[in-house]
Amino acid sequence: MTRPGFRGIAAAVLAAAGMLAAAAPCAAAASGEWQSLYERAGRHYAGGDAAAAEAAARQALRMARTAQRRSDPHVASSLNLLALARQAQGDAAQAAELLREALALSERALGAHANTAALALNLGGALEAAGRGEEAIAAYERCLAIGEALPGGADxxxxxxxxxxxxxxxxxxxxxxxxxxxxxxxxxxLAEEDSTLSGRERADALARQAQALQEQGGADEAAGLHREAAALREAADPDDPALAGHYNELALWHMQRKEYGEARQRFEQALAQARKREGAARALPEAAILASMAKLAEQQGGTAQARQAYGAALDIYTGLGDADEALAGRSQILNQLAGLDYRQQRWADAERRFLEALRLLEQAAGPADPRLLPVLDNLDTYYASRGQPDKSREFARRAAELRQPVPAGSGS
Structure with missing residues (x-):
């Protein structure tokens, strides 16, 4: 079943908020030009002008490094803003190096201080953006350790x-x-005091727990968490587009239980919420939900309705051009439509769509991606049933190779 990529949205917002948390100076505010440059960089960054923020942050950094009475916290603050500006321009690797230096200076000057923790949090975000997950975990853990050691305060x-x-x-x-x-x-x-977590943040945590349970086969418990998370989001903001993810998961759960009326109701709720967004943030979830609704219609014997929904989803993916996610979506829809053609003995249409589905997914993901398996298996079955064993064996061979375990230490 189709699961749209809803869950990353909240995490990205949290990461952005965490990056801004360290934008305050790491020590008592310096007077004069440094403070003016620093504040200018912060305003440019908050306003979305990363290039201007970088220029002002570099000036502030030079001044902090060459000051007669150098202040390591001021250097760290300048490095932090420069890192944020570089990361906003796509250079997460350089941002991480700048933040490492800033964190080391703050550790030396301030120790286990709130500003040191904020720098560690930012470093984790930069490392994660650079694809260095293990190092990012260590940085986030450092932030957490400091946060747990700090005394509580009114703020x-x-x-x-x-x-x-x-x-x-x-x-x-x-x-x-x-x-x-x-x-x-x-x-x-979730064990944090309720006053420190908004309803949306609790919903994010519940959604992640639900995802983990689903991956381990705990569908019923996951559905309960999605209901709880949806209720929290509804109370905070009934128009929250993130509700689409919870409604979609609940629809899939009802569909697995053959509770088709409840599934359709939840899919319609998910579709309505997804359509409150714009651009690709709307199109990708909308197309995926329509594909799931088509599958629901298939299960109920509504072939014409299924084709209509698949067609609407295919139009959306096609409108997104040649982005990998759009190509993969088109491939999935064509594979489903080809399956309908096959069951209705529309042989030429089935063959054409299966082959086009394979071509698109290879274009998006390459010839060795495990997502090719359903299409390869379908082509194997198609050609075997049509009395073309040579073609059938070729697709069976490719599928068997993809199912082989990757040797340890191969790096792939």
Whole structure:
């Protein structure tokens, strides 16, 4: 069944909020030109002008490094803003190096201070963006350790640091294929006092727990968590587009249980929420939900309705051009339509669509991606049933090769 990629949205917002958390100076505000440059860089960054923020941050950094009475916290603050500006322009690797230096300076000057923790959080975000997950976990863990050691305060700074670190750790652990570790972080996050977590943040944690349970076969328990998360989001903002993900998961759960009326109702709710977004953020979930609704119609014997829904999903994916995700979506829809053609003995249409589905997915993902297996298996079955054993064996061979375990230490 089709599962749209809803879950990354909240994690990205949390990461952005965490990056801004360290934008305050790491020590008492310096007077004069440095402070003016620093504040200018911060305003440019907050306004979305990363290039201007970089220029001002570089000036502030030069001034902080060459000051007669050099202040390491001021150097660290300048490095932090420069890193944020570089990462906003797509250079996560350089951002990580700048933040490493800033963190080392803050550790030396301030020790286990809230600003040190915020720099560690930012470093984790940069490392994660650069694809260095293990190093990112270590940085997030450093932020969490400091946050847990800090005394509570009226401004809730320590609680916010813990919350941001645990959210980032859970999302990253899930992305690295460690569902149990992700669930452990989320349990700690949910154990935070209610006053430190918004309803949306609790919903994010519940959604990650639900995802981990689904991957381990705990569909019923996951459905309960999706209901709880949906209720929290509905109470906070009934128009929250993230509700589409929860409604979609609940629809798929009802569909598995052959509770078709409930499934259709949830799919319609998911579709309505997805359509509250714009651009690709709307199109990709909308197309995926339509594909699931087509599958639901198929299961109920509504072939014409299924074709109509598949066609609508295919039009959306086609409109997104040659992006990999759009090509993969088109491939999936064509594979489903070819299956309908095959069952209705529309042989030429089935063959054409199966082959086009294979071509598109190879274009998007290459010739050795495991997602090719359903199309390869279908082509094997198609040609075997049509009395073309040579073609059937070729697709069976490719499928068998993809199913071979990857040798340890191969690096692939």
């Amino acid at each position: 809730g700074q320590a609680a916010r640091l813990r919350k941001n670190a645990l959210s980032a750790l859970s999302a990253l652990a899930a992305g690295l294929g460690r569902p149990e570790q992700a669930r452990a972080y989320d349990r700690r996050l």
